Every structure is written in C-alpha cells, then in structure tokens.
Amino acid sequence: MGEERSTASQPARIVVVGGGVAGLEIASALGKRRDDGLIASVTLIDSDSAHVWKPMLHTIAAGTRDLAQQQTTYLAQAADAGFAYQPGEMCALDRVAKEVLLAPITAPDGREVVPGRRIAYDKLVLAIGSGANDFGTDGVLEHCFMIDTRRKADAFNQEIRLRMVRSMTQGEGLQVAIVGGGATGVELAAELVQLAESARAYGAIGEAARFGIVLVEAGPRLLPSFTEDISAATKRRLEALGVTVLVNERVQQATADGLVLGDGRTVNAGLRVWAAGVKAPEFLSTLGLQTTRGHQLVVNDHLRTDDPDIYAVGDCASFTLPGQIQPLPPTAQVAHQQARYLIDTLPQVLRDPQAGSSERFAYRDMGALVSLANYDAYGSLGKFGLFNGGTIRGRLAMLSHLWLYRSHQARLYGFWRGGFLWLVDMMNSRLRPSIRLD
Structure with missing residues (x-):
C-alpha cells in the first residue's frame, strides 16, 4: 500500500476530502495541532469555495438567511486554522501510490482552468457527503x-x-x-x-x-x-x-x-x-473499497474502510452499531460525533498505531430537532441520562435548534469569535431586511 510514513518520527500528511460538517471540523481541529510533531500537513479538498452548515441550506434556498453572512470560505478558514485548501473534485484514488486524483477544473465555457492533479496522503479521510436521491424518477x-x-x-x-x-x-x-x-x-x-x-x-x-x-x-x-x-x-x-x-x-x-x-x-x-432521500456519490463504488447499494463506504468501529489508511465519515459512510440492523442515519449529529472521534483518535494512531486503534467509535443519540421557521419547532430527546425519548416544542426547541448551529460555529472559529458572529447575526436580524431582496 505504499511506503509507510505516518509514524511519530515521520509526520503524516493528512488529506480530508469534503468540507462539510465533518470534513471542515476535522481539518480545522487537526490543522491547529500540526506543531505536535505527528502531523506534517493537513489538506482539505472541496469542489466548492465555501462551506454552509447543511441543516441551514433550506434557509439559504428560501432567502430567509443571507448566504454571504452564513458561509465560511475555505481559504480564510485554512489561513486561520493552519490547513491547506485545494479546490477540485475527487474523481479517483490511487491506493498503491496513496494519491487522491482530482478532475480538471473548467470554466463555464469549457476552458480548462486547472489540469487534473494528484494529492499525496498518508492518512485519508473521505467526508464527501451526499446528494438528493431521485430514485430514478422520470423528469x-x-x-x-x-x-x-x-x-x-x-x-x-x-x-x-x-x-x-x-x-x-x-x-x-x-x-x-x-x-x-x-x-x-x-x-x-x-x-x-x-x-x-x-x-x-x-x-x-x-x-x-x-x-x-x-x-x-x-x-x-x-x-x-x-x-x-x-x-x-x-x-x-x-x-x-x-x-x-x-x-x-x-x-x-x-x-x-x-x-x-x-x-x-x-x-x-x-x-x-x-x-x-439522499445517496452518496456513485464514484465511491469505483475506488475498490466496500460500499453499500447506495454507494456509501462501509466502515468499522474505528471508522476505517477496508484500507487501514482510509477513513470515511458523515453521509458518505455506512456504520451500523453493534446489535442494530440499520446503519446510522445521514445527519449532521452523526457527522459531528464521527468528526470528534477522529479528531481525538487519529493523533493517537499516528503516535502508536496499536494503542490508538483500541478506542472504538461510540454513538450517542442526542435526539432530533425540526424548525418551522419562526413559527414553531419540535424536538425528540435522546435516550440517555435523565432523558428517555421525551419531546419538546416551541421556544425551547427553537433555541435548541439554534444552539446546534452556534456550537458548530464555535468549533470552527473558537468560542469568542463564534460568539461575536452570533452577536453580529442578532444585530443584522434587526437592522437588515428579513429576506434577501437584492
């Protein structure tokens, strides 16, 4: 599988493909840890130029939130968090050379702006996400x-x-x-x-x-x-x-x-x-790794694929908890918990592959929330601790839904900057039009 470089004496090149909830959190957290001697570089690959928290996309679509205010540009985040950003779309994988292949970047008129490239890795995290599933419906x-x-x-x-x-x-x-x-x-x-x-x-x-x-x-x-x-x-x-x-x-x-x-x-x-419905990108089934019928990469309880140097998280990964029949759902909650697991354990694996691989991913169901704009919200509580699957609604559910987003911002930017962004959003909600009018 190529020359092994990811040891404590030979810092590892970590490549993350996909800048969604999981991918951007992983790249941001590990990018800030490059000075520990275990990580040589962290590279984030995404075909887009900016990130928007996926559970917020419906507000961008409706225009009830301003896209410019809510997006995180990858170049700016890379500079702040210490990782490198490479624009492009993954099209293939060379597991022998341990390289990610990127398709050429073309202009709308068909001109090739950037030729195809190869990005070398020692540890690869696939966080490509998912897209809508048309189920083959005509039209x-x-x-x-x-x-x-x-x-x-x-x-x-x-x-x-x-x-x-x-x-x-x-x-x-x-x-x-x-x-x-x-x-x-x-x-x-x-x-x-x-x-x-x-x-x-x-x-x-x-x-x-x-x-x-x-x-x-x-x-x-x-x-x-x-x-x-x-x-x-x-x-x-x-x-x-x-x-x-x-x-x-x-x-x-x-x-x-x-x-x-x-x-x-x-x-x-x-x-x-x-x-x-949702489905993972079809090209994942061409990489020589085990996938589901929906093209998700099958991972074990270390979130590894059947290649020990390749991990998959979020919507593009399929993981079934012990004793369960259905895999975990493609939600932001699952993506975040899987990202948190890799942020904690991947440096341990780099330091000591045997010791680092002992800790297994454990999922905690925190419940689910749905927000009906400014009109109402509902939530189901997870079955842990003092909770036993109860429900909440109204203002408490709205605040809980908002807190999920603000927590995501805090993980990307840090507590204080995330808090200032919240304050700016509150001020803009009172000073600017309530919908996009430009």
Whole structure:
C-alpha cells in the first residue's frame, strides 16, 4: 500500500476530502495541532469555495438567511486554522501510490482552468457527503431543483426571487411543490411561508392565494424518523400556515408544469424542489473499497474502510452499531460525533498505531430537532441520562435548534469569535431586511 510514513518520527500528511460538517471540523481541529510533531500537513479538498452548515441550506434556498453572512470560505478558514485548501473534485484514488486524483477544473465555457492533479496522503479521510436521491424518477433531474449544496440552494433562491418579481409586475401566481416530507422538505416549506409573508410586507406580492406551497410525501406521515406525535403536530402546523400537505402520494414523474402522482393526478407547480432521500456519490463504488447499494463506504468501529489508511465519515459512510440492523442515519449529529472521534483518535494512531486503534467509535443519540421557521419547532430527546425519548416544542426547541448551529460555529472559529458572529447575526436580524431582496 505504499511506503509507510505516518509514524511519530515521520509526520503524516493528512488529506480530508469534503468540507462539510465533518470534513471542515476535522481539518480545522487537526490543522491547529500540526506543531505536535505527528502531523506534517493537513489538506482539505472541496469542489466548492465555501462551506454552509447543511441543516441551514433550506434557509439559504428560501432567502430567509443571507448566504454571504452564513458561509465560511475555505481559504480564510485554512489561513486561520493552519490547513491547506485545494479546490477540485475527487474523481479517483490511487491506493498503491496513496494519491487522491482530482478532475480538471473548467470554466463555464469549457476552458480548462486547472489540469487534473494528484494529492499525496498518508492518512485519508473521505467526508464527501451526499446528494438528493431521485430514485430514478422520470423528469426529476430536468425539471426539479435540489438544495443539497450551497450552490444549488443559492440557484433556487435566485430563481424564486425572479418568479416573485414576475408575480409582482405581471400579477401571475406562484406555486411551489416540494417532494419529500423529511426534515429538509418540512423546514423548506415553513421557510417559504415566512418568505411569502415577508415579501407581502415589502409589497413584492399581493394576496396570499397567489403564493401556494404543496408538500408531497410518499409515506403515511411527515418526518418518519420522528415520533408520531411530532409528525402529526407538524402536519397540523404547516396546514394552519397554508401549506397543502399530501401524504401517501408517490411522484411518478416531474414535468415542466408540475408533478404527476402515482394515480395520474397532476400537481401544478411553476417551481419544483426534490428533497426526497439522499445517496452518496456513485464514484465511491469505483475506488475498490466496500460500499453499500447506495454507494456509501462501509466502515468499522474505528471508522476505517477496508484500507487501514482510509477513513470515511458523515453521509458518505455506512456504520451500523453493534446489535442494530440499520446503519446510522445521514445527519449532521452523526457527522459531528464521527468528526470528534477522529479528531481525538487519529493523533493517537499516528503516535502508536496499536494503542490508538483500541478506542472504538461510540454513538450517542442526542435526539432530533425540526424548525418551522419562526413559527414553531419540535424536538425528540435522546435516550440517555435523565432523558428517555421525551419531546419538546416551541421556544425551547427553537433555541435548541439554534444552539446546534452556534456550537458548530464555535468549533470552527473558537468560542469568542463564534460568539461575536452570533452577536453580529442578532444585530443584522434587526437592522437588515428579513429576506434577501437584492
């Protein structure tokens, strides 16, 4: 597997592919530890130029949060945290030479800006994340927006603002259909309600009936990973806000005019968003490592793949807890805990491979939260300590949801800088428009 360099006497080159929740936290934390003599360099590879906390992408898509304020540019973070940033998209892996292969970077007109490159590693962490899963549904890729990346969320926001201008000047109605009743679809629906209310306050659109939102879920209830009482309460709240909720309705086709349901009925919608299911990038199944049918890399309880120098975390990894049948879900909570594990144990492995590999990853279910914009929020508590799977709602759940994001910022920037960012956001929320109007 190539010459072994990752020993205490030979500092290791650590490469992290993917700058999401897990990847950026790992690169930032390990980059600050390069002076311990174990780490020669930390390199972060990502095809984008900036990071946005993935559970916030629906607010960027709706325009209820400003993208410029909420994103972390990789170059700036690299300078602050002591790692190197390499722009590019991983396309292959040379496990013999221990090199990550990056595809050429091209301009929109097809010009090659940067040729393909090879990045050498001693320890590789794959944190590539996941994308929306269209399940092979006809017309989805051609006619639906997806909001699983910063760029895609911003593209949807640009389009919906154009449609709102048309609605304001031409008197046309605006109907948005969202497919997928999980957290992303539910939260996006609520944010779009808030967008519509704020737009009416600014005079951008007229009567409420001219901005319609339809949420379509194939299963029997919304938020299937939450308790039934939270699912029912969420449905009632969305319907009270004017959202049309359709459950037990599978979409068989997406068209330029709307969605065709399983029984042939059509949901007319000028804008369509696909937020049903996730899958890992397909190229992961070409690396010669064990993967699932959904292209996730199978990892053991040290988060290693079947190559001992390659780790996988977050949405692109599949790990099943002992005694369980289903692998851990692709959530920010799982990604963070896996990142924390590698931040703590990878230096130990570099110092002493045998001693460092003794500690196993243990997942603690902290529950789950869903936020309905400024209207409401619900949370299920984890089953540990004094908690036993109870539920919370209202302001407490809203604050808990906000705290998750602020904790992520503190891990990236440190306590004081993260706190100042929170203060700046609070000030901007009072001084700037409540929605993106530029």
